Amino acid sequence: MNLANSLLIKFRGNFITKSFLLHSNFSTNRSMVDKITNLNDALNLFDEMSHTRPLPSIVQFTQLLHLVTKMKHFSSSLHLFNQMCSLGVPVDKYSISIAIKCCCQLYRTKDGFALLGCCFRRAIPPNVYIFSALLDGLVLEDRILEAEILFKKLIKQNLCEPSVVTYNTMIKGLCKFGYNVTAVALLRLMEQKNCQPKMVSDKGILPNVITYNSLICGLCKFGRWDEASKMLKQMEDDNISPNVKTFTALVDAFCKEGKVKEAEAVINIMIERGKVPNIVTYNSLIDGYCLRGEMIKAREIFDSITLRGLVPDVVTYSSLLNGYCKNLNIEKAEEMFHEMTVKGLKPDVVTYSTMIQGFFQVGRCVAARRLVDEMHAQGQIPDQCTYGIVLDGLCNNHLVEDALSLFYLVGNSKLNSDIAVYNILIDGAGKNGKVEVARILFQGLIDKGLQPDVRTYNVMISGFCREGQLGEAKLLFLKMEESGCPPNDVTYRVLLQGYLKNRHYDDVEMLLQEMDDRGYSLDASTLSLFIDHIAAGLLDRSMLKLFGKLVPKELLNDPSLCDWE
């Protein structure tokens, strides 16, 4: 051990040593562990234990490890595990399970699997806890296919008897990717297993409230209301009552669709059933009102939180702040930003990113940049999302050169391996009259092995159209299908607008026909462009019937569009 480390240990050990020596000794380690409520105390105790001779038992070390993990200090816990190893404490299946769990929660599932290898080498049979942790790690890292493979392997090779946690983890992962059908199938498998007369394990694997919450949440997220409500019913048939999280998932789903009245109805139902909405529930509701631009109402909800005995948290403030930013009330947003710090809440990376975007949106680029610096100074590290916001903000303020400089400065890192970054820059370049730069970026991402998505194609096509390069636009449009990325409704609208604006009518009828075949409709801006062209007699009136089919019902009665005949 080096001098610095030993000094650190002395320094940290100071206070806690006295109190522990007074009250207990290591043979009653359990009660000591129980008294620990924060990371510092835990670390101090560990130091102390590691200096005791003979060394406390593995059980005592593991209890401490478990505690630190429960406090979600995964990286500290892992560090302690390593120290235990170097102290020569013989690690057992419990301590190694905890270490694997920590790796997985830290998005280091790879290391988790390395430790699994250790298990095999030390003849420690991995248990269901270890496999569930690994499965969760894969899910966290969005490696759903590998998770599925592992899960199947567990069952087929009888590596362990999956527990309800294993099933729930897998269901959660499937729902995360919208694989609802498979997720429900897994629920059925659980039920079916439960009906088998002979269970291998002593406890049956019954779906619990977490199982249903994952499923309901997953179904809601993809707008599958009917199935979600059936699931809710089944849950109650199984005598599992929805809890606050279940209801909040419903509230959140409604709010994300702007259906705030429905969301409030759910809140009323949950209150009737004796469940108390918490801060997460109200945060969702605030989001819902912000999305609709109903800021007065959003503010009302915000104010009501305190009256209900709840405390607004960082998310509450960030949500309302975001609402103000999106509705271009930057002064109010700044007010919230200030107020939260006064209340002792620390703006986090999301709060900063939101505020930065708000500044860019009102053209206050200097303020935005200053906030990026402040964010750094406060120890909040800008992430992928912040990066996107900054690039987009620069482009939208005609600072595309700055955005590109930043992009090239960042170079070949993970940040620049995101298709969204390219989409932002290609769009920004195109909108700032640099379609050649856009083209180079497009080629660059392909050379890098990245896959263009439908937005990439759309912004590139839009860039070509803007410059009147309709041939290029059409080529790219045709390439979409063969590249396995079929055009969507936006693609058609972009291309149609390009054709109309450039008075190039050859393909218009064909595009309209394809849109009709695919069940797409025209949006208000494409529609009004069409109306102008028809009114000016530039379009063949034979197209009118087809055109009429593409007008969405909700626009039919729009007074600004009805005098075109």
Place this chain on the structure above:
DNA sequence: TTAGGGTTAG
């Protein structure tokens, strides 16, 4: 083993 906030096309 479950829930909440910030990024890209029209």
